[in-house]
Amino acid sequence: MGEHRSEDRRRHHTENRERAIESRWLEHQSIEAKADPLNKTAGGPSRGLALCRGSFYIPGMNVPVLYRFPLRFIFLITVVVLSAIPIRAADKVVVLKAARLFDGKSKTLVQNGVVIVQGNKIVDAGSNLPAPPDAQVIDLGDTTLSPGFMDGHTHLTLDFSGNYNERRLKEVGLNVSEQAIAATNYARATVEAGFTTVRDLGSRFVGSKEFVDVALRNSINKGVIVGPRMLVATSGIGATGGHFDPTSGFRDMLFGREPDYSEGIADGPDAIRKAVRFEVKNGADVIKGAVSGGVLSLADEVDTPQLTPAEMAALVDESHRLRKKVAVHCHGDQAAKEAIAAGVDSIEHGSFMKPETLTLMKNKGTYLVPTLMATEWIMSKIDNYPPVLQEKAKAAAAARSDMFRNAVKMGIKISFGTDAAVYPHGQNAKEFKLMVDLGMQPIDALRSATATTAELFGIAQKTGTLEKGKFADVIAMPGDPTSDITASERVSFVMKEGKIIRNGPPSAPPVAVSENAELEIPAD
């Protein structure tokens, strides 16, 4: 076991280096990087830097004509040499075997599951498939193979899970770089828990304009650090004094000025459009808006609308023009109705939504991302929060169970999402049991975290199911998760794009992902 792990680590290291070379090479070639969230070089700032670093000569640069030819010649030579380097050795075929297999979309598991992987792709998946000769066979025994889980709502650069007041004080005292380093641990904990893709819906540091989520995504894509594939939202967009206003609850002008579009705070349709453009310019894959109040914000009511219908229309129109989906933080019923009518892609939380609002969602095909874990965690530690937040949390928790039960009965598209950061990173899978306890079939909860979420993300062509041609994002959990859904909390094997991230216990000693991480959530 120990030898295997050190061999795994060595291979990992080599593969990371290969991937870094490949990634740098792809940066030369990438033109449409930003249109495709799965492209390794996605991200404006990263691409801009890559061009400066890689192309030797930038049009408009003041280089005398005579010198341009040698520079171009060197560039050509470099290209030729790089193309001659075998970027990937002939990819070995790896066969994963387990007692059962869940393909991400079917209503039942199959027995004697097999996934055949070559390079970063699935070659075939199904029941009792023969292993090709010379393939490396990894027999995972009495486990269930599944596509890597996806979480539609995380904040991998943040951690709100401790004492609220202490956390606020600590955040304003810590250097943003230090918080970014901590985020690398959150990313590792998340992928090791079996979540191979996440949407990161808001990353902000009061008084800072750093895009830590973009940096985290790019570093994962380049193999610099280990983490899930990320679709990031940068700051998110909301109103002055609303859920996203980082200065709300602090003394007026404590930070010297009111936040503006560059921190996601915008009022009026034109300002909203500018904020969307600014976020996409800086690397956003998805746009997050706050259309109603929230639980963990001090100066708003949890269910009041915070954007006007005209502002929501601008948010959706501008995002969709730029081919970005729109996820909105929304607890209130009125705000949800207006957001669904405006054409948002997903409602996050949705605590107070009434049945007629759910009907509207059903007709429009809007996804619900319920984040049951967030209220569950807050309620279990209610004394950690200031009295004004306690009241809001209690109201949201009282409403959301009925809302979720109704959504399940009505067949609303439910994408798995947890609000990681409200609770300690890496415990995402506890959401499954909460969903099942509120009336969802275990197989539907699993589908919600795989094929359904991939559809919401717009990446279902590439991942989310165990099918030929998809990315080899494969996990294994013990036993049969359809008879015990908590098996999802004990993922023992994680492969992302054909690379083994975990086989058995976590590959590194568990990191202290946050304070109070050891506390258990009581059953609902």
Ligand SMILES: [Zn+2]
């Ligand atoms: Zn959130």
